[in-house]
Amino acid sequence: MSAKLRAQGARVLSAVLDEGKSLNEALPAAQASLANPKDKALLQALCFGALRQYRLLEAAIDQLMDKPLKGKTRILQRLLVLGLYQLYFSRIPAHAAVGETVAAAPLLGQGKLKGLVNGVLRNAERQGEALLEKAAKNKAVATLHPDWLIARLKAAYPSNWQDVVEANNQQAPLWLRVNSRQGDKTQYLDALSQAGIEAVSEESLTCGFYLAEAQDVTALPGFAGGAVSVQDGAAQFAAQLLAPVDGERILDACAAPGGKTAHILELADAEVTALDVSEQRLVRVQENLARLKLSAKVVAADASQRDWWDGKAFDRILLDAPCSATGVIRRHPDIRWLRRDQDIAELAALQARILDNCWQMLKPGGTLLYATCSVLPQENREQVKAFLARTADAELLPIRDDESAQQPGWQLLPGQNKMDGFFYARVLKKP
Ligand SMILES: C[S@@+](CC[C@H](N)C(=O)[O-])C[C@H]1O[C@@H](n2cnc3c(N)ncnc32)[C@H](O)[C@@H]1O
Structure with missing residues (x-):
């Protein structure tokens, strides 16, 4: 739970939002700079979550600032997104979220604007849920999607585009595929049940099921030997x-x-x-x-x-x-x-x-x-x-x-x- 982790998070968000890199590309390099596996996992959770909620967090930050952060200071907008995400969507205590995020500003070459970061985060903390509620009054913001995509979804699915939007904003379960060369789905589900892992079978798939709770796949029975692979049910x-x-x-x-x-x-x-x-x-x-x-x-x-x-x-x-x-x-x-x-x-x-x-x-x-x-x-x-x-x-x-x-x-x-x-x-x- 360090300032370095927040600085890396801001860099990852900037790589995606400013340089058009994918999370798959940007995240591993940032994770490599962190020694502790828990920090690596936290960085991933913060970056995924912040991008999911980006449109709302961006609107909330705009409410708290007189003028937008541009040029070299743009990285601080990314840092603030990460800061607000921690305050509103994580279990990280507010004092740690604010303190470590503020301390990340100098690591991003923006030490002079530490006070600004602190002011914005403290202000958000004071306003609490009311800040996000106000931002979400804008219906486009509340979709958490860009306008062009909403327009296309509405055109394609006039009566259920909102279901698609809602599903896109959820986290996906961990789907797996049993390797039919090594055994069948029933056998594998039995092995999981014996290991105390709860799984849900999907009848339309010969080899597919998902886990009730996500977990480290490498710890699943037979994973290293190829008994099972990660693959969404639809795929x-x-x-x-x-x-x-x-x-x-x-x-x-x-x-x-x-x-x-x-x-x-x-x-x-x-x-x-x-x-x-x-x-x-x-x-x-x-x-x-x-x-x-x-x-x-x-x-x-x-x-x-x-x-x-x-x-x-x-x-x-x-x-x-x-x-x-x-x-x-x-x-x-x-x-x-x-x-x-x-x-x-x-x-x-x-x-x-x-x-x-x-x-x-x-x-x-x-x-x-x-x-x-x-x-x-x-x-x-x-x-x-x-x-x-x-x-x-x-x-x-x-x-x-x-x-x-x-x-x-x-x-x-x-x-x-x-x-x-x-x-x-x-x-x-x-x-
Ligand atoms: C949807 S992904 C494929 C996923 C893969 N079938 C799987 O199940 O793991 C699309 C792939 O198309 C590849 N691709 C893009 N343009 C291509 C082209 N002109 N010829 C061949 N592959 C291409 C990309 O590199 C990417 O790996």
């Missing part, structure tokens, strides 16, 4: 719907970090090519497969090109496309601040290019499963509808009864069955 439908068969050639076109590649290989003795454009992210694929004692052909290449391909058609293709990730905001609260409205059209164009290219590598009679962790129709239903319209040999294989070429695919919304938001559409290449 587990990918391999389940792809339904791989022994001996098939399968392309996982956007594979890193490899959660779905591993699941496919757990379900069948297939010849899987795990492709991703990011060499760095492919290291994670190798690590995941090694832990699970599985193997795939791992290729660093662009899925919108075929220069890497040996010309042998695939029986099945999973295209888990790069997307806005607007379905997984509850797990990644930084996404709402990293994405921009204009990104959506660019992502949709990239998805269409990858989709058209993958189609050329699929056998007649083969199936392609298109997936995203987005909730936006432009990347999902509209994307697949346009693909079906321009691709003569493509036929929708409905996952749900209510699908048609005009309304293709299955949209899962965040929070439903405690899962992330995901989209799936299955397409057959006509023989």
